[in-house]
Amino acid sequence: MLSNPIEQFNIVTLFPFSLFGPKYTISLTNSSFYMLLTCFCLLLIAGGAISFKKVFPDRWQVFVESIYDFLFINLVTEINGKKGRLFFPLVFTLFLFIALGNLIGMVPFSFTFTSHIIITLGLSLSFFIGLTIYGIYTHGIRFLLLFIPKGVPIILLPLLFVIESISYISRGFSLAIRLFANMMAGHALVKILAGFAYIMLQIGGIFYMLEIVPIIIITAIYVLELGVAVLQAYVFSVLICIYLNDVIYLH
Template sequence: MLSNPIEQFNIVSLIPLNLIGFKYNISLTNSSLFMLITCFSVLIIACGAISFKKVFPNHWQVFVEYIYDFLFMSLVTEINGKKGRLFFPLIFTLFLFISIGNLVGMVPFSFTFTSHIVITLGLSLSFFIGLIIYGIYLHGFHFISLFIPKGVPVVLLPLLFVIEFISYVSRGFSLAIRLFANMMAGHALVKILAGFAYVMLGLGGIFPLFEFIPILIITAIYVLELGVAVLQAYVFSVLICIYLNDSLYLH
């Protein structure tokens, strides 16, 4: 792994499982294992705060209530209004799932499942397609007005409709690529710098004296990656709320 920083993203089968004569592979992989760990972590964090609620809350309950209040007031209600509050449990769970998954992936020798495009693309497209279906359910055929800018001349209408439609569809893909690229690039950079520090240590001579330089850089980038892990979860949730706003209000 010192020679190839991309090897840390390999999906490895931990418990091989096959159905119907090896036709369907449902093996437990490192990716699915850490997704399960993330799901249980979300349950522990959320249910733990609810189970031990007090008039004078402890630090655990205050922390969860702060996240709850921040997402409810500063994100869902501010962007989507009262209509969007119906989707708050979904946004709250989504934020916790991505942020905890990213933070768990920062633990040494763990696995970051959000560093795979197939995971982030499946997550983004499932939300994106669901919001389109909900928008059609609310507005019917009038949902198509989302792709027609107001005050456009009839001559330019077909061209602008195609441009707006392509721009709208690309949201689902850009949402996935943003999360995948940030997590993969950050982990690869940390691995490259760690390998560089290891090589300097093995060279001997005066090189070990300068080993603290890449170590300091690694520490700084690692702290930055912790912030990026939470920030990317917030950005993902914000964009989902913006797309939900389009489905609710058609603007």
Template sequence: MLSNPIEQFNIVSLIPFNFMGFRYNISLTNSSLFMIITCFTIVLVTCGVISFKKVFPNNWQVFVESIYDFLFTNIVTEINGKKGRLFFPLIFTLFLFISIGNLIGMVPFSFTFTSHIVITLGLSLSFFIGLTITGIYMHGFHFLSLFVPKGVPIVLLPLLFVIEFISYVSRGFSLAIRLFANMMAGHALVKILAGFAYVMLTANGIIPLLEFIPIFIITAIYVLEIGVAILQAYVFSVLICIYLNDTLYLH
């Protein structure tokens, strides 16, 4: 049992390693370990469903292909059109990385790397910077028109330009905070309820049946948290596609 709900988010060095003396610490931590596990799981999930020896796909292959078709048709193509199909492998990998990482973090005594702001911020900023560079490469100086709404009077143009620019920059931070906050709050709530259920079961209360009520509550919260884990991956992917649409087509 953890001593407090925040202890599950501690970064622990598993294999210490310092590069150039102690100047750079590149040790293998529990966070990096579970990111590596997530990457290997993605490879197993995607490569394991490919079978050229079977005429009819099995249930697992149908399930993965359904996710593939849903992301390709209902998200990437619907939001970004034909131009966005070029970026579909990136969106598909992003969805699998976040969703599988979140689901692995739901296993007891594992670690959820998306519950750390440094991970989600690095992930969101990398996409934000990449989309910005892509937009500048595709449109040149015309990319600045993204910060100028159509039909704006010249008098209000400087003010609205600043507002649109701040709104654009905040995208990278809002993505990171949304994913980090939901995963951290959900895991902390599960830990608190688990500790409460353990206390109730060992308290020898007056009505024994009431001792099992926290068990039912934590089970429902746990199932809800699994849904949130998948939903956050979906929301992150959809928002990236919306930002990609602005990059491809501007206003």
């Protein structure tokens, strides 16, 4: 049993390895290990679904193709139109990476790398900076029109430009905080309730009989967290598509 609910988020070195002295380490930690495991599962799922040469696809291939069609039609094409289809492989990979990482983290005694702000912040800022560079490359100086609402009096333009700029920059941080906070809070809550049930079991007596109550609550919350794990991946992908739409069409 872990001593506290926060201990499950500790970064632990699995295979230490230093390069050019102890200050430069590229050790394999539990966080990097589960990210590599997620990438392997992503390749296994997506690659395995398209590698079978069958006239009639099996259930697994149909399942993966359903995810593909849903993201392609209901997400990328509906939000970004035909111009956004160029970025579909990126959105598809992003969704599977976050969803699989969250679901693998729900396995007991595993690790959820999306519960660390440095991981989600690096992921969100990389997309934010990349989309900004793409917008500047595509539109040039016209990219600044994204920060100038239409029909605004000239006297209010400087103020609104500053407000829109701050709102635009905050997108990269809001994406990271939303994913990190939801995953960390959910795992901490499950751990707290599990510890409460364990204490009731140790006390015994009437508390032993009442232990079924927190177990039922833990099961319900665990099922809810499974849905939240996929939902957060979908929300992250939707917001990336919305930000991409702004960059493409300067809305």
